[in-house]
Amino acid sequence: MSDTALRDLLLARLPKSGLSVEEQAQLRDLLPAAQARSGGHSGTVYMQSITAAGWRGIGPAATVQLRPGPGLTLVTGRNGSGKSSFAEAAEMALTGDNFRWQGRTQVWKKGWRNLHEHSSPEVGVELCFDGDSEGGKEPVTVRRVWHGEGLDESRTVVEQAGKPTGEDLHDVIDAEQLTLYRPFLPYTQLGAVINGPLTALHDEISRILGLELLSDTDTAARARAKTLTETENAAKALTATVIQELSTVDDPRAAEAVAALSGRSPDFDLVRALLKGHSVADEVHLSRLRRLAALESPDLQTITKAVARLRSAAAVADDARHGSAEDARQLIKLLDTALEHRRRHPDVSDCPVCGSTNLLDRAWAERTRAQVERLQAEAADAEAAHRELTAAVREVHDLMQPPAAWLQADEPSLAALWRDLTACRAVREPRELAEHAEHAAAVLADACLQVRDDAVRRITAQDGRWQPVAARLSAWLGQAEAAQAAKPVTKQIKAVRSWLRTLTDELRDARFKPFADQSGEIWRLLCERSSVSLGAIGLAGVGPQRQVSLPVSVDDADAPAFGVMSQGELHSLALSLFIPRATHQDSPFGFVIIDDPVQSMDPGKVDGLARVLDLYAQHRQVVVFTHDTRLKEAISRLGLRATVMDVSRQPDSVVEVVPVSDPVSQALDEARAVALDPHLPPEVADRVLPPMCRLAVEAAYQAAARRTLREAGLEQSKIQQKVTRPGPLTGLAAIAMGMEGAGPGDVLNAIARDHGTSARDLIRLLNQASHQAPTTPVGDHRDLVRRTERLAKEVQAR
């Protein structure tokens, strides 16, 4: 299953997961981003040929032709014939790597070139993609050529219809999937499949089950949880440190902060208030200091000025009062009255007061008017002096403002001094007022200055201690808030991980079951009679303890797999694990290439292997390289269908690949052997030869039908379905001749047209044979086989 499908499944399960909205959001956030997979070719890939030149045992270019579709192909050859070189060439072409070379020394890595033909080594494969649309029907050739001495100094060329397509190898074959499904099993790896750590095997199988998305998500969740825990722990450690630091600081705020931090859950609001200067400690103690620091005393300069004014006004007023001004005013009144008297009695010049005569004359009147004017000016000055004094007294009184109400509480002595000053307001006498005000103001100003300076000094001292503490506290706050925020998230992550684990277990079990079943089935077929039995294999454990459990028992007693198994059994176990992986339904590789699985197997296992290979060849292209004839013989005795090729090596590394047999020749061989037996009773011959011959013709038509359907662009799985469906020969022949669905009569006519009327009669006879024992003798038995052979060859050559 692809990541996308698994992602969809997971998201679809989420609403009913029982996880809270926040937890679901966490999970969504943790899911790795979806990755698009690219590739110019699609569908299952099959192998059409393997070519090698100058490569290992192969000198001049040699090719193994394969049928690109499900089926079993055996490539036989003696040791050193070059057959393994082909298997390695195929793997090398696609992977650029090969198990045989992994971890080998330089000496080994230098032996890859052929001794006789080493100028331009090259390996290549032709691939057929099932899903390619028109234009893509042509096989894709991947060639690997070398430009340097080293094995890894190679590059690949991708070609189609003889022309480079400009694609890279990974456009054609997904390297990741190649590692995932590994459709190549070299002999050397048979032992290594389970010799390696079982943890690695666990991981490889887990990856095939396609649950990496879940494990990746869990890894991300674990990482996030770790970060959160670290945050919480760091906050805890910091709390302890900061408390320690605070308790050494002499500041009421520090004491308050210690209290705030010490509780089961720290009082964040209090700490925030402390940092902003709004704390209780601030209100009570510091704000008083701040008030005092900002205290404004009455302005001494203004008072001094007002007092001076007062004094001068008092002096001027004194002068006016004690000088001529008042006299002038009185005299003005008298003279005005005298002048009024003179005006009412213009002819009298005698003084009514003293009685003197002739004095109050015209000249007197003029003189007296002038004197009155002068005297009036003097009187105005005295009036002004009086008003100025009144104003000066009021000014001084007005300057004497009472102290702020809090001062009494904060600084009583200062408040007393201040009250002394304001007491001036009761003094009216200018000189006394001036004396009192001047003295009281000076005293108060002095006292205020002292109090203010003291307050400022104390504030500065406290702040100097507090600033670094506040910075620490602020840092603590940030950390502690992060830790507080982390707490619920940690819980969410925990829930998410638990749910993921449940889902993983469920899906893993569901997906692993078919895998385990297949492994079990392969093991049973291979080791049916072995005293060692394999129970249900499983993926067990988590983390570093994870492994593939291989419950092995010998005669019903549990035993460790590697201790009790023979080499053949270990190889069987390896095959049991390898084949389900390489042929997994999600694998894009339709082929699986196995090099020499027969070695070290006893006869019973070879029969089992033949059955296993046949089983998987029903839906996969199984190519097996083998050095001995036992597998081939087992296949033939068990009546299984396979195409066999033989690789032989002449001097100078000239390698030849010759077709040996195929399902048609297999069936013909058997029919011929029976027909040629001189002691074969006719009634037995009549019964067995027609169906035997039918098998040969059927195999020939099957091959032809596959070709026709492949050319028509049908998928291999559909082709396989169509050609293996039981039915009359005419049905298969119809497909082969491109007239699928035509009636049996039309098909038989077409056969008569293409191969003669005797072919038509033969088909009729063989068709009958499969349904009932023929009631009529079939005639010359050897002739029947000859006719069958002729038709089969013609059909094959179509």
Add this chain to the structure above:
Amino acid sequence: MTGLAHSSAPSGGLSTNALVTAADHLLNPPGSTTLTPGVRARAAAILLRLALDETLDAYWQTVSPRMTRSNGRTRMLCLQWYIAPSVARQWYAVWSGLSAACHHHTYELPPTPAEVRAWHQDVSELLRVLAAGKT
């Protein structure tokens, strides 16, 4: 057709059942024996192949007596058109395995007792199926 697995002994004086039992005794000797395991395994293989041969001959006797004169491969290949093909093919495979084990090959190791024991099970199973499966 008549029962075959328990047909009377046509040669050697032992029934097929007795041959299989004798093979079993060779593979799992009830008492001490002077024979080496390799020798016993090969001897058991010979007895088992004989059991298969005689059973098959007895079978062909009832179907077409002349078949007993045809060669071994013919008898084997024809069998699948008379009984279940899977049984016939298995018969061929086991018979071939036993035949190889019976002969001394200089280049091949003698059969191991475990291998022959496995064949013993196969033979017993085949005889049972053939006796039961004649419809």
